[in-house]
Amino acid sequence: MQTRKILGQSVQYLLHLLFPRTCFACGCDLSAQENGPLCPLCTHQLKKPGPYICKRCGVVLKSGGASCYACRGSKAKKYTCKMIRSAFIFNTSSRALVHGLKYKQADYLAAFMGESMFKQFAQYPELAEVNLIVPVPLHPRKLRKRGYNQSELLARSFSLQLGLESNATCLVRTRDTASQTKLNRQGRLANMSGAFACIAPGVVKGKTILLIDDVATTGATLEGCARALRQAGAKKVLAYTFARE
Numbered sequence: 001m002q003t004r005k006i007l008g009q010s011v012q013y014l015l016h017l018l019f020p021r022t023c024f025a026c027g028c029d030l031s032a033q034e035n036g037p038l039c040p041l042c043t044h045q046l047k048k049p050g051p052y053i054c055k056r057c058g059v060v061l062k063s064g065g066a067s068c069y070a071c072r073g074s075k076a077k078k079y080t081c082k083m084i085r086s087a088f089i090f091n092t093s094s095r096a097l098v099h100g101l102k103y104k105q106a107d108y109l110a111a112f113m114g115e116s117m118f119k120q121f122a123q124y125p126e127l128a129e130v131n132l133i134v135p136v137p138l139h140p141r142k143l144r145k146r147g148y149n150q151s152e153l154l155a156r157s158f159s160l161q162l163g164l165e166s167n168a169t170c171l172v173r174t175r176d177t178a179s180q181t182k183l184n185r186q187g188r189l190a191n192m193s194g195a196f197a198c199i200a201p202g203v204v205k206g207k208t209i210l211l212i213d214d215v216a217t218t219g220a221t222l223e224g225c226a227r228a229l230r231q232a233g234a235k236k237v238l239a240y241t242f243a244r245e
């Protein structure tokens with residue numbers, strides 16, 4: 001046992017000498033003991049949104065209160081995605097991981113990110129009622145280009161830790177929506193409605209679903225997914241993302 005442990009450490013040290021790893025966010029050298037993709041300092045920067053967040057969409061509120069302007073009063077009722085929560089605020093550390101996973105083919109980051117989402121999940125008892133996990137789908141064209149759906153990888157790692165079923169095939173993206181970055185909130189909502197379809201109503205019927213995505217910005221993508229799932233018979237749709245812009 002002891003020998004095996006020493007051997008394991010030696011192998012790890014050798015690998016470290018041959019392939020020195022650097023922090024995904026700041027680029028500093030990682031020590032041989034560091035298992036994750038970030039240095040201790042950048043790991044420490046992964047922070048939960050808050051202290052005040054909108055109780056519906058989870059956006060950080062600068063001056064307290066319960067809801068953001070878009071979700072205040074009766075406006076909250078018009079959303080099908082009843083709640084959005086995120087593991088971390090969007091900053092240098094979380095952005096580096098999201099960009100790596102999405103644009104640098106670093107699919108191996110999903111294991112660490114999904115585990116981090118699981119560790120933060122206990123802080124959101126309001127999401128505890130969910131009984132099915134569904135990742136936000138990619139359009140087939142984008143999936144072919146990237147080779148994987150980053151949200152599906154996150155959902156797989158997260159659901160494994162949580163011990164809850166994850167289904168990545170019941171929801172599909174039917175429209176390759178134009179890049180949303182130039183659209184405002186209303187534009188994004190309009191752009192996303194009808195962009196998704198649930199092709200396996202039997203899977204979602206009566207379920208309280210937790211949508212998983214890498215980042216929540218306006219929540220328009222999550223809203224589009226939620227509408228398709230509710231139309232197919234889901235009881236309720238909530239969402240949980242790795243980062244919150």
Ligand SMILES: [Zn+2]
Pocket residue numbers: 023024025026027028038039040041042043
């Ligand atoms: Zn770092």
Ligand SMILES: [Zn+2]
Pocket residue numbers: 054055056057058059067068069070071
């Ligand atoms: Zn809100």
